[in-house]
Amino acid sequence: MKITAIRPYPVWVGVRNQLIVKVETDEGIFGWGESGLSGREKAVVGAIEHYREFLIGRDPFLVGAIWQEMYRSQYFEGGRVLQAAISAIDIALHDIKGKALGVPVYQLLGGKQRERIPTFATTSAPPSEEMIEQAKDLIEAGWTAVRLSPSDHEGSTVYEPREHIATTAKWCVKAREVLGDNVVLGIDFHHRLSVAEAASFCQKMPSGTLDFLEEPIRDESPAAYETLRKLTDIPFAIGEEFSSKWQFLPYIERDIHQFNRIDICNVGGLTEAMKVAGWSEAHYVDMMPHNPLGPICTAATVHFAAAVPNFAWLETRSSTVEQLGFDNDEIFPVQPRIERAHYPVTDAPGLGVVVNEELIERESFKFWEPPHLKRNDGSVTNW
Numbered sequence: 001m002k003i004t005a006i007r008p009y010p011v012w013v014g015v016r017n018q019l020i021v022k023v024e025t026d027e028g029i030f031g032w033g034e035s036g037l038s039g040r041e042k043a044v045v046g047a048i049e050h051y052r053e054f055l056i057g058r059d060p061f062l063v064g065a066i067w068q069e070m071y072r073s074q075y076f077e078g079g080r081v082l083q084a085a086i087s088a089i090d091i092a093l094h095d096i097k098g099k100a101l102g103v104p105v106y107q108l109l110g111g112k113q114r115e116r117i118p119t120f121a122t123t124s125a126p127p128s129e130e131m132i133e134q135a136k137d138l139i140e141a142g143w144t145a146v147r148l149s150p151s152d153h154e155g156s157t158v159y160e161p162r163e164h165i166a167t168t169a170k171w172c173v174k175a176r177e178v179l180g181d182n183v184v185l186g187i188d189f190h191h192r193l194s195v196a197e198a199a200s201f202c203q204k205m206p207s208g209t210l211d212f213l214e215e216p217i218r219d220e221s222p223a224a225y226e227t228l229r230k231l232t233d234i235p236f237a238i239g240e241e242f243s244s245k246w247q248f249l250p251y252i253e254r255d256i257h258q259f260n261r262i263d264i265c266n267v268g269g270l271t272e273a274m275k276v277a278g279w280s281e282a283h284y285v286d287m288m289p290h291n292p293l294g295p296i297c298t299a300a301t302v303h304f305a306a307a308v309p310n311f312a313w314l315e316t317r318s319s320t321v322e323q324l325g326f327d328n329d330e331i332f333p334v335q336p337r338i339e340r341a342h343y344p345v346t347d348a349p350g351l352g353v354v355v356n357e358e359l360i361e362r363e364s365f366k367f368w369e370p371p372h373l374k375r376n377d378g379s380v381t382n383w
């Protein structure tokens, strides 16, 4: 079998672009992949076009060797743009191999270790009674792990951390009181805080209020995270922005974080994700994958989640309180569907996703910018 075409489709679905990639072969079998670098998709399309130049004619079964060649064939290797491109192609190659062998992708990853994949869902209302009501709705619908929403910039372009952390902490404490001790509660700060701000946030709550704190600070400095580790006892859930096993290296080896927010569409696809999972297993760190993209990302992550022993929850953005439209039924008529807070593990060959190609050929790309947030004094801060 030979690769005959690689087609990137950057298309607007729901509230953002998805970069879907189709890899075709001379035997009529094709695979779908998705790239996860939100907001700079055109750069990833360019990287995919470079890889296409030498991948046409290659055997798509040589998934590991192709990964090495994509990673190591340039001066210099790595980085988030290139790894997002590699991720999409790697996922599509797994889809092709599964379809060609007549097996679901999890069979290529060591086989199934669970029948269904537990998920966590996120409240959408800002910290308030409404947020707690949403959490109650989620628990009623079967979720045992809920990510609460922090106080946010809410449509403004100003985000001043100290104006949000006290309110957010107060409502987290209230949520724990109302929702009880059994539910898993966490929160995601979208790496908007400094070490001191994150420490203040944590210290405003009694121990046991939160079960995980996601991305309190940016990831460039593992040493900064180690400092924060000493200032709070809340487990950290981080890693969605990591684009290779080497970015996970200091965090895993120094036991800095407790949940691994790996993103299969950014880290380097299933090939790289399985290596990170094995390494995390050795450190008793559970996988808690990032999954805010489309159904191809969800399907790839479901197969990954089925095949690894060390697993906590898969993120879902499709719940009773949140529907973002990434899973458009017309574009993806066959895709993973939530059943009482779990994704079933399906047995269709490959990823088990059907894409309406005529429709995505008609869909357009939209240039979109995330909010460019500033502090009250006019200085730039993180979205």
Ligand SMILES: [Mg+2]
Binding pocket: 188, 190, 214, 215, 240
């Ligand atoms: Mg996050």
